Amino acid sequence: MSSMFSPLAIPASAGIGLRSPHISEMLTRRPSAGWLEVHAENYMGDGAGVEALERLRQIYPLSVHGVGLSLGSAQGLDRDHLERLRKVCDRFEPDLVSEHLAWSVADGAYLNDLLPLRYDEEALAIVARNVETVQETLNRQVLIENLSAYVAFADSSMSEAEFLAELVIRTGCGLLLDVNNVQVSAHNLQYDAKAFIDALPAEAIGEIHLAGHATNHVGADTVLIDDHGSRVPPVVWALYQHAIDRLGPRPTLIEWDTDVPILDVLLGEAMWADMLTASIMFNRKQAARREQTTKTRATPIHLSVQSETTTSMPVLAAFAAARCARPCMSVALVSIEEEYHAAA
Amino acid sequence: MLPLEHLQTTMARSVLAMEPVVAANMLTAGKADPLARLRIYQNNTRSSLTAALMAVFPVTVRLVDERFFRFAASEFIRRHPPVESRLARYGAGFPRFLKTIDTLSDMPIVAETARLEWAIAEALDTASLPPRNLAEYDHTDLGLSPDIQLQPSLRLIVSHWSILSVWMAHQQETTVDENITWTRRPERVALWRAGNYVRLFLLDRASFAFWHSLKHGFGLEHATGRALALDPAFDLVSALVRLFRDRLVTDARVASNSPSN
Numbered sequence: 001m002s003s004m005f006s007p008l009a010i011p012a013s014a015g016i017g018l019r020s021p022h023i024s025e026m027l028t029r030r031p032s033a034g035w036l037e038v039h040a041e042n043y044m045g046d047g048a049g050v051e052a053l054e055r056l057r058q059i060y061p062l063s064v065h066g067v068g069l070s071l072g073s074a075q076g077l078d079r080d081h082l083e084r085l086r087k088v089c090d091r092f093e094p095d096l097v098s099e100h101l102a103w104s105v106a107d108g109a110y111l112n113d114l115l116p117l118r119y120d121e122e123a124l125a126i127v128a129r130n131v132e133t134v135q136e137t138l139n140r141q142v143l144i145e146n147l148s149a150y151v152a153f154a155d156s157s158m159s160e161a162e163f164l165a166e167l168v169i170r171t172g173c174g175l176l177l178d179v180n181n182v183q184v185s186a187h188n189l190q191y192d193a194k195a196f197i198d199a200l201p202a203e204a205i206g207e208i209h210l211a212g213h214a215t216n217h218v219g220a221d222t223v224l225i226d227d228h229g230s231r232v233p234p235v236v237w238a239l240y241q242h243a244i245d246r247l248g249p250r251p252t253l254i255e256w257d258t259d260v261p262i263l264d265v266l267l268g269e270a271m272w273a274d275m276l277t278a279s280i281m282f283n284r285k286q287a288a289r290r291e292q293t294t295k296t297r298a299t300p301i302h303l304s305v306q307s308e309t310t311t312s313m314p315v316l317a318a319f320a321a322a323r324c325a326r327p328c329m330s331v332a333l334v335s336i337e338e339e340y341h342a343a344a
Numbered sequence: 345m346l347p348l349e350h351l352q353t354t355m356a357r358s359v360l361a362m363e364p365v366v367a368a369n370m371l372t373a374g375k376a377d378p379l380a381r382l383r384i385y386q387n388n389t390r391s392s393l394t395a396a397l398m399a400v401f402p403v404t405v406r407l408v409d410e411r412f413f414r415f416a417a418s419e420f421i422r423r424h425p426p427v428e429s430r431l432a433r434y435g436a437g438f439p440r441f442l443k444t445i446d447t448l449s450d451m452p453i454v455a456e457t458a459r460l461e462w463a464i465a466e467a468l469d470t471a472s473l474p475p476r477n478l479a480e481y482d483h484t485d486l487g488l489s490p491d492i493q494l495q496p497s498l499r500l501i502v503s504h505w506s507i508l509s510v511w512m513a514h515q516q517e518t519t520v521d522e523n524i525t526w527t528r529r530p531e532r533v534a535l536w537r538a539g540n541y542v543r544l545f546l547l548d549r550a551s552f553a554f555w556h557s558l559k560h561g562f563g564l565e566h567a568t569g570r571a572l573a574l575d576p577a578f579d580l581v582s583a584l585v586r587l588f589r590d591r592l593v594t595d596a597r598v599a600s601n602s603p604s605n
Contacts, residue, residue: 045432046471048540068429076347081429106349106356109425112396113388115355122348150381151371155345188381190374221376225384 004054010035010095010207011247013277014270015063015105017256022263023052026241031267034096034274035061041068043092044084053092054180062316063096063207063253064088071130071144072103072117082137089138096207096251098143098176099134101127101164118153119163127163128170135173143206145176147195148184148213148226160185177247179240180232180255184224194197194242200248202247210240210273211255229258232269237276244280252277289323346370360425361387371566393421393434400435400465403514404458408448416445429541432469435462460507460533463499464544467537475591478584486598489565492558493595494587497537500556502545508533508546536592543590550575554583563599 015035018026020042026033037057043050043064056062066085069077089097102114117123134142144167146160158166164175177200186193212230216223232240232254244250254269346354351370358366359382371378394417398405405413420441428432439458448454473495485527501507506529532552535544547555550571556566587593 041430041432044430045469047469048472048537051472070429072352074352078428084430103352104429106352108427109356109358109360110427110429111389112387112392112426112429112431113359113360113385114387115352117361118348118351126348150384151373151378153351154370154372188374188376189372218380221380223376223384242407251442279508 003138004091005057005093005290008035008095009310010061010063010251012251014252014254014273016254016266016270017065018056019260020049020052021254021260022266023049023056025263026056027052029263030059031263033060033267035063035251037065037096037255038083038092040064040066040088040268043088046259050091050308052234057092062094063098063251064092066097066099067114068104068132069099069134070103070105070110071099071134072101072115072123073105073128073130074123075105075106077130077133078105082134086137089140096143097138097140100145100147101160101167114147116147116149116152116160117163119156119158119160121157124158124163124170124186128167131167131173135171141174143174143176145178145209146181146185146200148178148181148188148224150188150223152189159191159196159199160261161196165199165201166283168201173204174206175204175249176207176209176342177205177243178211179243180209180211180213180228180236181226183236183239184213184226187222187224194238197239197243198246205247205250208240208247208250208252209259210236210241210252210253210269212236212315227258228255230266232273238270240273241276241280244277245284249277249281278281282326358382359389359444360422360532390418390421393426393431394418396398396431397421397435397438401438401458401461403461403511404442404454406514407451407454407457407510412447416442419445432465435465438462451508453510456503456505456507457510460501460511460535463501463533464537464542465499467499467535467542470537470538472497472537473594476588476593476595478588478593481596489563489599490596491561491563491599492567492587492593493597494555494592495536495594497542498555498559498592499535500552500559501533501535502530502552504528504530505534506531508544511544524534538591548575548576551583554578558587 011034013034015037016033018036018038025031026036038053043053066084068081069085071077100114101117103117104111104114117127131142131144144164146164149160167173168175177197181195182193182196185191186196210232211226211228212232213236214225214227214229216225240252252270252273254266254273256266256269354366356387366382368379371382373381394414397417397420398410398413420438424437424441428440439455439462442448442455442458443452475495497598506527508531532547532549533544534547534552534555535542553574554567554571557570558564567579568578571580571583
């Protein structure tokens with residue numbers, strides 16, 4: 001089949017989730033966004049949104065994120081839905097395709113929510129079989145996303161991170177690390193969020209998600225709700241910093257699904273993710289340079305050939321400031337930056 | 345330990361039934377009560393599917409008020425949950441479900457308006473094909489009774505109630521008089537997608553029969569016969585010009601059963 005679109009690889013920088021209130025503005029303004037991600041299920045029909053995405057796909061690299069495949073369903077995959085996903089991928093030729101480590105279909109009903117699995121050998125065999133079916137049908141690797149959870153199963157014999165690591169080994173799938181989901185689940189189920197990230201196979205992680213969550217108090221229980229309805233909170237930024245420290249730059253998505261704000265707010269969050277990553281990488285290079293200098297002084301006969309740093313923090317900061325100063329960016333964006341500087 | 349399929353069936357029933365049929369000792373939630381946490385999934389399912397229905401049936405929401413709509417939606421979700429994960433297809437049975445609610449038995453216009461809104465939702469999710477121009481066929485012999493293809497998003501609805509009038513009255517933000525009496529008056533509605541929007545028109549009996557026949561592939565001759573049977577003054581030329589003018593014709597070709605083919 002001939003390609004409709006020129007290949008656009010998703011860069012290891014921040015993108016935004018495309019939401020319907022922003023489509024028209026994205027088409028007319030064409031703002032600087034690293035890449036776009038869409039929910040596959042929203043583009044399985046033939047409405048105006050599909051036509052708009054075909055136009056946007058000419059401009060932006062695209063990731064297709066499924067929410068309804070129910071990879072964890074013991075009854076197996078819905079072949080009709082998988083076929084619809086295949087058509088979406090054929091139509092839009094995304095650079096990345098992802099789904100969730102969850103189930104949402106059982107007893108003939110689709111629950112429109114992502115429910116957790118009992119992490120054991122039986123579930124692993126089922127999910128591995130389903131992931132292999134998806135990868136064979138789409139003829140590509142898919143990324144599997146960790147879940148935000150409110151309950152776990154008492155009979156699980158492994159952790160979610162161990163389950164994902166084993167899934168990677170068995171199927172060759174990649175991983176989508178949702179940092180907000182880690183924070184939500186770690187708080188709700190009381191485990192160490194950083195240890196979860198550290199337990200995942202770093203080389204398999206092909207994408208990161210960032211989002212906000214709500215905090216609900218029910219009696220004595222404080223529960224985090226993964227509602228994707230607010231800015232990325234400081235605790236999630238801190239966890240993201242930990243992830244980037246370990247993984248290096250990765251394509252990072254700002255997700256916002258409820259109470260969707262104006263486009264500039266999303267773009268501002270994406271820019272902050274880029275700057276945070278650049279800052280981490282800059283500091284890492286500075287540290288390496290310092291270490292190298294120390295070694296050179298200690299052993300003067302050993303010559304060091306350090307390649308020039310191609311990206312430095314001042315350049316990125318200036319670039320970001322220039323993006324802020326563009327007339328199309330609203331004043332609100334500046335205040336976002338200030339807010340984060342204050343929080344940091 | 346339950347097999348996974350059994351466990352998921354039990355969980356799904358707990359989520360939809362709004363009551364925990366899953367045993368508490370199967371779940372953990374840190375120091376929290378796992379059954380209380382299970383309610384988050386129940387609420388997520390109910391509220392997200394209710395929101396999906398409210399987005400498809402906004403005028404119906406206004407007709408019955410939001411609280412009643414939420415109640416009706418909740419019952420519908422419990423009894424008829426989605427069978428597939430493409431939510432754009434969820435709600436087809438909701439108008440029929442509304443007809444079964446006793447409270448609405450003296451307000452049949454509610455379910456009928458919901459039927460119109462579902463047709464609008466379907467049209468918005470259907471392809472809009474490039475329209476053909478009448479002039480394109482100036483030098484084409486289409487035979488005596490060509491097949492005329494119309495936009496796939498075209499939906500034709502006939503109701504005993506003034507559903508389009510109700511729908512139109514609720515398009516403004518202004519409050520609609522609650523004491524208004526919606527009349528039992530047949531309305532035949534044609535609607536189709538045009539870009540991001542739908543176009544809606546009332547049709548007379550003859551035009552409705554004409555469009556209906558074409559939409560279902562009966563060809564121009566049959567369609568014209570149906571229209572003339574209902575209205576001997578039916579003007580075929582005007583009807584054809586209108587179809588092209590409204591960008592509804594996507595193809596016209598010699599009928600497959602035509603002798604000239």
